[in-house]
Amino acid sequence: MKVYTQSINFNASATLLDFTQKKVESLTKFHDKIVDAEVFFKLENSSDKENKITEIKINIPGNELVVKKQFKTFEEGVSTAVESLKRRLKKSKEKLRDSLVS
Structure with a gap:
């Protein structure tokens, strides 16, 4: 599965990208027809400690699943x-x- 990552307002580290790749690729165990995944990391300009937004979009035939999480760290956002x-x-x-059964 191809995982596309994009970081907005900062440059993502290689460790964050590797971590994300492994976590997102683990989703293939749960659905065998995943086309690709898009991961967006956004650093929000605010004084709030939880200013790191992680958005993951999974493309499967006929559907698109999107999850958006906001945490203190991107790793926490990716895991959740x-x-x-x-x-x-x-x-x-x-x-x-x-x-298919019915």
């Missing part, structure tokens, strides 16, 4: 977003299986 996407991918696959 991936967990959320795991649940949504499982639901999506169950719906697909149910529609």
Whole structure:
């Protein structure tokens, strides 16, 4: 699966990009028809400590799943977003299986 990453208002480190790649690629265990993933990291200009926004968009045939999280660190955002996407991918696959059965 191809994972596209884009960082807005800063340059993402290689460790963050590697971490993101591994986490997002783990989603292929939950849905075998994932086309690609787009990850956006945005640094918000605010005094708030939780100013790091992570948005992950997963493209599957006929659907697009988007999760947006805001945390103190991008790693925390990626981990939480991936967990959320795991649940949504499982639901999506169950719906697909149910529609094929009926």
